[in-house]
Amino acid sequence: MYLGLDLGTSGLKALLLDADHEVVAVATAPLETSRPAQGWSEQDPAHWIDACKAVLSELQPHLAAVTGIGIAGHMHGVVLVDEAGEVVRPCLLWNDTRASAEAAAMDSNPIFRAVSGTIVFPGFSAPKMAWVRDHEPGLWAQADKVLFPKDYLAYWLTGLMHCEPSDAAGSALFNPARNDWSAELCAAAGLPSDMLPAILPSDQPRGPVRGEIAARFGLNPACVVAGGAGDNAAASLGIGAVNDGEGQVSLGTSGVLLTVNERWTPDADTAVHSFSHAAANRFIQMGVTLTATDSLSWLADAVGDTPGALSDRLPQTSNGPGAVLFLPYLAGERTPHNLDSPQGGFFGLSRNDGALEMTRAVMEGVAFSIADCAQALVQAGARIENLTAVGGGTRSRFWLQTLADVLERPLTLNPNAEHAAALGGARLARAAATGGSVIDVINQAPTPANLERIEPRAETLQDYREALLRYRTLSNAMREL
Incomplete structure (x- = not known):
């Protein structure tokens, strides 16, 4: 083992x-x-x-x-x-x-x-x-x-x-x-x-x-x-992403949109990270938002609740974006803004809004930030052929559906989504113990039988596009203060 x-x-x-x-x-x-x-x-x-x-x-x-x-x-x-x-x-x-x-x-x-x-x-x-x-x-x-x-x-x-x-x-x-x-x-x-x-x-x-x-x-x-x-x-190894264009969306403490590249093609001006992969002769390009599930944890601490309880109060899916916007820049931001100081915040709160509306805004704000990462990756010339969702945030069906809707891309949900990085570590362990390569190990592994595909919904597309535009307008304005 x-x-x-x-x-x-x-x-x-x-x-x-x-x-x-x-x-x-x-x-x-x-x-x-x-x-x-x-x-x-x-x-x-x-x-x-x-x-x-x-x-x-x-x-x-x-x-x-x-x-x-x-x-x-x-x-x-x-x-x-x-x-x-x-x-x-x-x-x-x-x-x-x-x-x-x-x-x-x-x-x-x-x-x-x-x-x-x-x-x-x-x-x-x-x-x-x-x-x-x-x-x-x-x-x-x-x-x-x-x-x-x-x-x-x-x-x-x-x-x-x-x-x-x-x-x-x-x-x-x-x-x-x-x-x-x-x-x-x-x-x-x-x-x-x-x-x-x-x-x-x-x-x-x-x-x-x-x-x-x-x-x-x-x-x-x-x-x-x-x-x-x-x-x-x-985590990329855990989901088997070692070929050009294969990638992941990670909802962990930070949020990451990552794609594999068989060539090193950096474009530093986009604030995209161009790193070596853990598979030989492979590279990764990724955009990073510093506080993904950490934003939800912060909100839970602020309102005296737990992240799981806040998430559970949301429905499985929404009928479109909420009215409240959230900038998840609680620790600054990397892609695409390179902010070195906190600039997070809510916008549009009313007297009728409470923890439920704020939870929804946090999840949507993180999704919008990851959409900024996707835009930066495309500008940097990255191919995004398919995306698998990983990380603890994948427990929230609302968050996953929101991500798919905002990115306008289908997401694959792997049964090992919460354990992808540990599984990748185990695959590296197998390669080291047997004298092979991790790519060989991945190619030998069977495809999980119960993969799920979360499709973006056509009926919410325009509403989320408009909400993303409002988010970017707010982000630009806040960074001028």
Whole structure:
């Protein structure tokens, strides 16, 4: 069997996959995020280890049969470790925007877009490393290596420090065309290249699990840990998206519209991310909205409820858009606006509106933001042939139908939609354990029997087009304030 781990922002998920490509078991452990100041977002890597121990303990009866582990994880996070491998400070997460000045300084140098293929966003790794260097020099002096979140978890499992292309591409220090770190970008950022771990392929083994870990949880001592992948690349593997034009819409903490490209064709000016895929000789282009289900979580906290309860009060489908608009820029925005500060808000609220109308507006606002991502992808020359919906937000049928209506594209709902990144990790684990490639693993897997297709509705098309136009007008006006 093969174990996939998905280190998400709100929790760690583990998925067991058997030799017949069937999901055997899933376990989860929650995680909390600290926000000590406006725009700051941190997690203690020790909590990731605790979460990993929890899911391994839950799945322990199966672990003796596991021969490979693959880890997916949220990208751009900065974990600084000293010469002994001890964490120097809490991890600066992907949605931490404190390094806006450092990002702007780097992005003003044309070499970053030319080599990395993407705007240097404040949440990327390089500007946050520079922020620690400039604002916490004492801690920076202790740092010997920088690891990304899933790579730190892999270090705990193996004792070895590596990275792989799909995650490295989100650092602003990687050259996807050469599939390696860029000495030019490190020099331009003023960051030592020897802090970066060696790159290995996503579907090849890092090394075996440490004996101590194997003994504690009953793992096969020969179990290997794969290179792994960034969360969105891993989710693509989970739904089998490795060919040109295949893609996904992710409703996770952030929202992502992603498509696979067999060539690297960056267009940084569109704010589209052009990254390496976790499958060899493949690339991904994606647009990102920073707060998708996180917007719903924020609203739930504000009104004293839970996201699930708010979602459950909505009907399965709507008869068109609501009157209230919502801009989901609670942590700034990436595609297409590159906002480094919060500019979220409701517009059009009346005395008669309450939590139900606000919930609907949040879901529609996220859908409109993802439509902006789709427009940017098309402008960047991406092909969008088909889209599969993934992430926790897929539990809401209202949200899925709204997305299909707004995007004017059918969405495929995979039975593993909520576990796509963990499944992708398990597929990488299988490749690493058997000596094949992850593309081979995907080609060998049977097509799920119960795929569902959600079609856009012709009767709502014009209404949603008009609502999207109002949303964009509001967005443009707000960004002028």
